[in-house]
Amino acid sequence: MTASRAITWEVLESRGFETAWVRLGEGGLRAHGRAVGTVPEPYWISYELETAEGFVTRRLTVTAETESSTRTLDLRRDDAGRWTADGEPLPAVDGALDCDLGLCPLTNTMPVLRHGLHLAPGEREFLMAWVSVPGLVVRPSQQVYTHLGRTDGGGHVRYASGDYRSDLEFDADGLVVDYPGLARRLP
Template identity: 75%
Template sequence: MPASRVITWEVTASGGYETAWAEFGGDGLRARGRAVGTVPEPYWITYELLTGDAYVTRRLTVTAEDASGSRSLDLRHDGRGGWTADGERVDALDGALDCDLGLCPLTNTMPVLRHGLHRAPGEREFLMAWVSVPGLGVEPSRQTYTHLGPRRVRYASGDFRSDLTFDDDGCVVDYPRLARRVAPAESRPPRGTEAPDGV
């Protein structure tokens, strides 16, 4: 039976928010999301993500809009290691299994779940199909994920490092320097009843 999740993050890196509606079934994921940002300028994006077995990306479609207008991307993986962007083959992505949508915490989920890195020791290096936001450019990105402890994984790419916290389902809870999950309204105290600082 597929498990459905709705997750909202405050994306500090973009000065905005993202909400993802995700369905997990077997070892696959189907999701759609919306995000709004204000850095470097106001923009919004919508996306749909589909993976195959072992959480390998099959298709990512994204639409973005900012002051310069709207643009879209249709990124596809053929299941054998080849990728196309809007129908044009991208040889530099050969061998990649995952997409990585810029500033999107959801796309950290696939490699972590595939290898159980939020639960068990290990370190893996990946080639990702990285998508810039809001420009929607596509380029290869080398990334390393390292298990640090239960639900804690270090992400590294180039000179960037961040120690991420995941939940048991492999979804990001806290991504220092990028995003933090917003608690559902029912789990937050009513406005005006919060304990004062220091209590």
Template identity: 70%
Template sequence: MPTSHVITWEVSGSKGVETAWIELGADALRAHGRAVGTVPEPYWISYELDTADAFVTRRLHVTAESADGVRTLDLRHDGAGRWTANGEHQADVDGALDCDLGLCPLTNTMPVLRHGLHRRPGERELLMAWVSVPDLTPVASRQTYTHLGPGLTRFVSGDFRRDIRFDDDGFVVDYPGLATRLG
């Protein structure tokens, strides 16, 4: 039976805040969230995230509003490795299992839960469909997650490296330089 969570983070990376309402099952999650940030420019974000078995992203629907107007992204994974963004094939991210919404601590949860990296030893190099904020452009991103100890996982992407603290359910508690859970 799914458990419900409501989590709010102070997002230092955007000088803003995010709240996510999450339904977590044994191997899938559904969530919707809202975020406001001031970096790289003032913006509002709303998103819906659905995963399938093994926490594989099925759909990320995001709306962003900034001084440049309103943008929407409907990012979909077909379950066989193929991705589309607003109906257009995204060949550079084909093969990825996860989305990674920029400045959003929730999207670090799926790969950590799938591989149990917040609880047991291991390391995984992953291809992600990373979405920049607030322009909502999806791009391929190579990321590595390494278990360092109970609740502590190292995240590396290019020259960027952070040791992220997760709770027992796999949600970010502290992501230095990006987000800290409130409450």
């Protein structure tokens, strides 16, 4: 791993904040972060994310705490593309390369970096292992990322899933600067 950064986003959709400590290297990413939100209910989240070569998710561990409960999730992807949640198979997301932690702008980074979509033309469709927050339920999610253009420090990429669309701004490292309606990075 070569570059290490701390990034904080205001997460508009949850009326909260997230800070991630991110280590980016040639083809891989490691991060840990914490988030607090008040929507859909007050919660705390802490997570650790590890990718393999090509920014492919290897493991996501998450703890979510609300007033009424504490939940944990140990989400893993093996080298054959099979996923498990807390050791139980998740065949609905087998073959997916990425996790997508709900309300977490960091997890938009992996597919964008893998294909350089923040810097060069292209469009890619992905199956994601999407994780709800604060419930930590894993569901399959079809998502499309489309390069829209370069900026002085990175680029714009359209994110689409179902009827939802948003044009995200990424920095040169492939990290979200602005996710309209969801989150924006604090200086």
